[in-house]
Amino acid sequence: MPEKFSEVTLILFASTLIILLLTGLIVVSLFINQRRKYRFHREKFEMKTNFDRELLRAHLEIQSQAFESISRELHDNVGTLISIAMVHIRSMSVSATETEKVSEVDGLLNEAMDSLRDISRSINPENINRLGWQKSFIAELDRIRKTKLFLVHYSEEGVPLAIEIQKQIIIFRILQETLNNIVKHSCGENIYAHVGFLNNVVSISIRDDGKGFGADVPGEGAGIKNMHSRAAMLPAAFGIESKAGSGTTVRLTYTETNAINVL
């Protein structure tokens, strides 16, 4: 560069330098803004998730209270009425020809009382608290077995885990809804239920040999939606597999983070 350093070169270098700095500033501010936007979106998403979870929790709490109240009413009110009716029938002095009829009515009332007690137990959350989800589930299977509509096959493997009581209620409600769906819609003959415990993972599968569903997926039903929402709340992996004519399998896999094995 043999020529003398002049104002022109100074202007040229200075303007280039200023433009370089300005460009750098713009790009850096763009990156900072991008990071801020990303953080804002993440916070918004977390807030929405927390809000949804709280909403679902409140919904389940209300539902649980309603179940408890219905269970109490069935047990204390309807149950008492049936008991009184049974006492009255047993204390009646009837002729020999009517004895058979009275005995039949007594038998029916007895059956109604048993069913009432089963329903009351199955919907009462306190009962689930007391027995735990697994025993409540087995009791639910027994109740179906008693109806003689299905042959129930139950199996389990592994060492059971201690799960937080609120989560046990959620797990049981999912399984209960699954069994209700099988009874209402499957038109099958067998129910295969399997519960597996491996390390801190609980895998539950319930399969039926009913009509299943193909393209006509009942995905929009409130029951299935609730099952998905409940599974998301645990959180647990939940899936329904079905083919028309080949039955339906429902799988629930839950990982307990603070697992303690219980026997």
Next chain:
Amino acid sequence: MNVKLLISTLPLVVVGCAAAVSLISFRRHYPFALRMLAAFWVFNFCIDLCGHITKYYGVKNHWLYNFYFWVMYLVLAYLYDGQVKHKYVHLAIRAFYMVFPLLVLAESLVSGVSKLQTMMLVAGSIFMIFLAAAYFRQLYLSEDNASVTADPWFWFSFGFILYFGCTVPFLGMLNYLWGHYKEFTNFYYSYFSNSFAILLNLLIITGFLCQRNSRKSR
């Protein structure tokens, strides 16, 4: 091959690389704007190659670069018209399409086409800086959460703002500098102007390689 020739050839090699990358990443699923820019970059390489050949044989080639810059500004303005979603920017581009040819015509009549048209260069470069800045503003205000580094037009705009911003003071005064400070002009052109051209092409390559199925592109 001497060092001076090597330094002057390096930008041509990088332009060639950018054109090759743009062609390699020339996919059918690419939006129209990216395909057009890829095609333009091949044209850019051809012009630069012709420029180097004519320079090697001592033929004055300013007319070639005048033509190149006319096309470049018009093509880039057209492409930014599809990228920037702001009505005033669209209006500015329409105005540019009306004023720029008049400016080119006026300068061609006054100075001729064999001399580098610095007025046209300054006006065009400033408008390109404005368009790139408008695109940055759009990214800044966008609600889109996707990373800007995955947007090809972020890299292109970064390259244009850097290249036009840093070369416009020099190119604007090129005729004057050529007359008064020939050696300095040669020095600045070889080391600085070419460096910015290399940087622009590297950013163009980055833009083509970042492979975003850009929603902003049309």
